[in-house]
Amino acid sequence: MLEAENNRLSDNLATKVSTLKSLALDIETETNDQNRYLDGMDGEFDSTQGLLGGSVRRFDQMLKSGKHNRKLMCYLILTLLFLFIVFYFLIGHVTRG
Template sequence: MRRAGLGEGVPRGNYGYAGSGYRACEENERLTESLRSKVSAIKSLSIEIGHEVEHQNKLLAEMDSQFDSTTGFLGKTMGKLKILSRGSQTKLFCYMTLFSLFMFFVIYWIVKLR
């Protein structure tokens, strides 16, 4: 009878622990590649978001400067209206009356000539 030595009785081939380790390594590589592609997609997306944010900030800065210029223009106009409203109301009423009479005579003259 033969005695069993070291290494005898151990299954050989691509099954058992050796086979499952190989499959696990392949699975890890597949998952690593999938993760790598997802990370690159997220990276490109974050870069695009950064560019969009820069563009939107430029537009907001332009709008801010336009609003400032409009506010200045409107302030000047309101100041002029305040000055106009402080003026004499009777003077304005006289101008309106004279303009109305002038228009009445112009229309009367046009109708009479026909």
């Protein structure tokens, strides 16, 4: 009777260990997938940082280069500001009505 109880408990323990092993393997697989995803994002952020850095350098050069470019930059900023205000009112109008 004790041996049968021990065998039943041993089988129960083996089942639980198997379940834990399966969970550990699933966690490892998910962790590896997430690490690959994060590594890909790291590369994307690096390329974006390079792109933004280049844009800032070009913008800085344009500001330093002369009066004509400053006038052009002023027009560009005013145009962007105007477009922002127009879109702000259009979006406000669409969401209200």
